Amino acid sequence: MKMDPLIYKVSLGRVVHYLESQGYEVKLNSNSFGFFEEDALITAPTKAHGTGSMIIGLLHEAGHTVQPRSQFNDMRKSIKRDKAIIIEQEYSAWVYGWTIAEELYINTPILEQAYKQSWLKYWTQYIEYIGKDWSKSDIHHLAESYIES
Numbered sequence: 001m002k003m004d005p006l007i008y009k010v011s012l013g014r015v016v017h018y019l020e021s022q023g024y025e026v027k028l029n030s031n032s033f034g035f036f037e038e039d040a041l042i043t044a045p046t047k048a049h050g051t052g053s054m055i056i057g058l059l060h061e062a063g064h065t066v067q068p069r070s071q072f073n074d075m076r077k078s079i080k081r082d083k084a085i086i087i088e089q090e091y092s093a094w095v096y097g098w099t100i101a102e103e104l105y106i107n108t109p110i111l112e113q114a115y116k117q118s119w120l121k122y123w124t125q126y127i128e129y130i131g132k133d134w135s136k137s138d139i140h141h142l143a144e145s146y147i148e149s
């Protein structure tokens with residue numbers, strides 16, 4: 001995605017300001033995107049700087065900060081429940097992330113298209129990893145991180 005540099009700057013500023021106004025510290029020179037609830041910290045990787053993926057990733061993490069708890073939180077622990085929590089919460093963070101883009105009036109068609117591409121790419125990656133790459137204990141630990149938050 002090729003974003004106009006000025007639109008990029010304004011959009012990034014709004015997302016960062018939004019997160020800071022919610023009490024989060026935003027670090028844009030990290031190794032990866034992340035949301036650390038206990039530390040009230042949101043991170044983005046240095047390499048995403050100057051690209052739309054910086055804004056897209058931050059919107060997704062912002063989605064995690066406002067998403068409702070999982071429908072499956074209170075169900076008996078099982079691998080199926082843990083998988084459902086991960087897939088549900090990852091999907092929901094993308095939904096809420098775009099809602100925030102709309103609230104901030106940065107929801108241009110160019111950003112929307114790129115946002116949805118990332119949504120498809122990263123959400124289906126979780127499904128794939130859950131299906132074959134991750135062990136039961138990896139899945140359990142990841143699911144717990146959504147329950148605690």
Ligand SMILES: [Zn+2]
Pocket residue numbers: 060064090093
């Ligand atoms: Zn996520």
